[in-house]
Amino acid sequence: MTSTTQLLRGLLDLDSVGARTTEDIYVGHTPSLGPKRVFGGQVLAQSVIAAARTVDEDRPIHSLHGYFLRPGDPDTPITYGVERLRDGRSFSARRVHAYQDGAPILSMIASFELPGEGINFQDEMPANVPDPESLPSAAEELGGIDHPMARMWAEHRPFDMRYPDGSLYLSSPAHPERNLVWMKTKEHFGDNPLEHQAALAYGSDFTLIETALRRAGTNWLTSGSSIASLDHAMWWHRPARVDEWLLFVQHATSAQGARALIKASVFDREGQLVATVLQEGMIRPPRQR
Template sequence: MTDSRIVPASAEGASAPRRDANPGRPDGAPDPVAGLLAALDLTDTGARTSEDIYTGPSQWMPQGRVFGGQVLAQSLVAAMRTTPAERFVHSLHGYFLRPGDALLPITFSVDRIHDGRSFSTRRTQAYQEGAPILSMIASFQVVDEGLEHQIDMPADLPDPESVPSAAEALAGVDHPVARFWATERPFDMRHISSPVFLTVNGAHVAHQAVWLKAVSKLPDDPNLHRAALAYASDYSILEPIFRRHGLAWVTPGLKAASLDHAMWFHRYGRVDEWMLYVQESPNAIGGRGLSLGRIYDRAGRLLASVAQEGMVRVPRP
């Protein structure tokens, strides 16, 4: 990557993958969900200045860069640790500042910006070797009653059981990144349109829908499921931009990275049950593209809304 920002969720193969990048998983090939849970189990350092300090591991990635969804979810967990138990996250806004090294741990500092009668605000900074890689602000609210509506989930879509998994879509592809996409991520992702891992089939449109869920059951802690949803929300969010322009993750010369990520949590749902991630890109210009997403549970409840701007650069003709 020539850009100095964290590689986004699906961009473990954003440019043609190098076989010498971060060679060999140092801990073998652990269960993906166990790896996710370990990454989200932050350590309280006990240091107390004006901020709360936590540390957490980085997950192995085939190209050596920290996955943006990982550091986003960890930053949210750090903020949750400092917030009263009856207050739940309703929004977060993060900026990816530098690429993270997947072989190094991450330090998180949480500033307790505000605690009001109903809302709390936290700012989390994520660091590696003293340099910031992510800056995030999250807001928390006591559960309240009020007006309610939502955009309906798209109708007449195939059930997830009838859609090929990433493992099925990539069967027979002998490449470390393909194997990672297929079997080593903690979420089962199933593109309703054909995936854009290797090529773009069908119409070049700026929208898509993906079924996803954790590959095995998670503990019942609601905050864990919220953090895991933030983690998964970074998967595939830039793909509508690629699909519109006929780009696949392995298109030669393609460079893609998350610039920022915003998320609004509407309703609680379990991430180990099927969710539908509806995504569209309203605009791309100046080497940047904007993608919007809505995440529904299988019953059609709108769980969260997502917005991300990414750097997307392709070789000039």
């Protein structure tokens, strides 16, 4: 039986179609697992892989900025068109459009850099955060609940996710000013640095919007809201492995109307700041009857 981690690695293996006019074309597929929609993190991860295929291997990705434009159909392949915007002495820029049935579902620009020397400092990781081994997994929290969402959280995700301040699956725990999540893949993820970067982009879309739910004093069970990611920005600062524990330190900075803005700082267990993520999400309350 194929594991969820193996499925994640498999979806990063895009088909190469070739060049059409101004774009290099690749095709990605969605595993037949979980809900009948395409997870936004999957489209981000596949876009990272597609863009990187057109850049020299000595230039890793360091940032992306993308907009989710339409929901994706998991039964339809996703076509990735990569436009080579610029290749300079140190930086390369790429534009990626993810298409289904001729319409874009994601538009993203990514930047790649030839690593160099420079200044070096960072924010500090929060102190006294419980170790992930001392916290329950989603399977331990939800394994006895026979519900599609509970099974998705407990079984279908390729990442083991643990909450130092308590999860928002069923309740609204304390510490509304932050949302801490330890995360790593459930199995070894190989040694390809690009795949680790793409998988981190995949995982970065899991828990950002729920950070706004926490600050609002609600949770996934009681919210009842229509929820969707609107845009996503990410910066990779230092090398990191997704099969080793990473701490997402998340804060919802503002919510107004039907939108909320969330920031995440991602640290490894040694306290290195490895990535920063910003996302605006739609949280639309239930319609009044």
